[in-house]
Amino acid sequence: MKSYKGQHFGNSSIRQILGNITYTGNLLFQKEYVADPISKKSKINRGELPQYFVENTHEAIIPMEVYQAVQAEKARRRELGALANWSINTSCFTSKIKCGRCGKSYQRSNRKGRKDPDANYTIWICGTRRKTGNAQCQNKDIPEQMLKEACAEVMGLDKFDEIIFSEQVDRIEIPAPNEMVFYFKDGRIVPRHWESTMRKDCWTDERRAAKGRYVQEHQLGPNSSCFTSRIRCDSCGENYRRQRSRHKDGSFDSVWRCASSGKCQSPSIKEEVLKKLCAEAMGLESFDEMAFREQIACIHIMAPFQLSIRFFDGHVFEAGWENKRKMPGHTEQRKQHMREVMIQRWREKRGESNDDTGNDKPIHGNADQ
Ligand SMILES: [Zn+2]
Ligand SMILES: [Zn+2]
The missing domain is CATH 1.20.5 (Single alpha-helices involved in coiled-coils or other helix-helix interfaces)
Structure with missing residues (x-):
């Protein structure tokens, strides 16, 4: 079907047709009025002036019941917002997360981890921020994994459940970065503070262990390292472990190897190389252990001489290295x-x-x- 101009019907003309009561054989007068007699510009009458409804003025092409059903459906979809739009990839969080700073809903966004398909992840981002960037709204993005964990915790579940979430939670407000307020349908209001965590399960486990590990590392003293249990071998799943060799002059050389290095072919990497790459990833001139602990979740050895440095905020830095043999002599x-x-x-x-x-x-x- 074409419009009278011979083109496809646009969204707004279809909307106009669906909302036009004239097709029901009735007429509504004064739908519009002339607001300014000089410019003769007309305005939609939204109750400024009375409207006159005259029934059965002409033959109906749309039955009144159909017209009313369409109006009810339009109202229902208006209420649902994005959820009613099939072209939007919805989730149980769609239009339920509200930015407390600008009032917009958070939107779902898929991020691709470069090269590594395992590093793909999903974040929720304030609609304003997504459209106009940091300038209009600085509220923080939330990794979906983190969101699910926070919901599970607030709902008292071991694992996030979409159906229970939809049944119980009316909305989540994000009043400020790292803060969430859950509004339950039964009237409960539960605030929750959150920290950026990792977006993958292995990272979540790692995050859980982080506090214990931090203490452990400090008890272990000089033998511990910020890299301990943070370097994972992707080809066998083991962590990398440190080996130290002492030189005659008393200096140490630290090399990290896959814990199953006898069976696994993944190459070792020198600690100085690791530090250099991490500094580069963090945009620092030299390695800083505090910055590392604060920012970097883990390092994956993906392929021989190829690694990815994964940050708590979800971004990934990939790099390659080579093991130069020290010339003997x-x-x-x-x-x-x-x-x-x-x-x-x-x-x-x-x-x-x-x-x-x-x-x-x-x-x-x-x-x-
Ligand atoms: Zn916002
Ligand atoms: Zn390995």
Whole structure:
């Protein structure tokens, strides 16, 4: 069906047709009125002037019951908001999370973790912030995983349940970053403070253990590290562990290896390389342990020499590295050994050439001489 201009009907003209009572064979007068007699601009009469309804003025093409059903459905959808719009990917949180700063609903947004499909995640972001950026509203995004955990906790459930949520919770308001207020349908109001956590289950477990680990690390003293149990090998699932080797001058060299390094092929990584990459990821000139603990949730060794640094706020930094072998020959002992090898080779060569010329000198010299 085409409009009289021969084009497809636009949304607004369909809306106008659905709302036009004239099709029911009745007329409503003074739907619009001329507000300004000079400009002759007309305005929709929203009750400023009386309206006159005249029944059965002409033949109906739409029965009155259908018209009324359509009006009821329009009102229902207006009430539902985004939930009534099939083109919007809705969830149980759709139009239930309200920004306390600007009043808009939070919207769902899928974020792609670069390269690593496991790093895909979903956040909820204030509609104003999503449209216009930080300028109009600075309220914080909420990772969906975090939202579900907070809901489960407030509802007293082990695991988040969409149906129970929809039944119990009327709305969640976000009055300020890291604050949430749950409005239950039974009238209860439950505020909750939240901290950015990880968006993956393994991170959640890690977050839960974080406090205990922090204490543990401080009790363990100099042997502990901020990297302890934060580096995961993606190919076998084990954590990386630190190995330290002491040099003659008393300095340490720390290398992190997959805990099942005998069976697993994932490469080791030097602590200094880890620190350099983390500093880069955090935008710092040099590594800062406090900043690391505050910002970085975990590091995944994804593929040989490829890692991803995952932040508590959900963003991911990916990087590659290489393990350069230290050139041997730094120690005196090694230098001496190489010297002997060279002499030996030289003598062997000379021995061969002597053989060719029929010289009677001994073919092989003694390296001890
Ligand atoms: Zn907002
Ligand atoms: Zn491994």
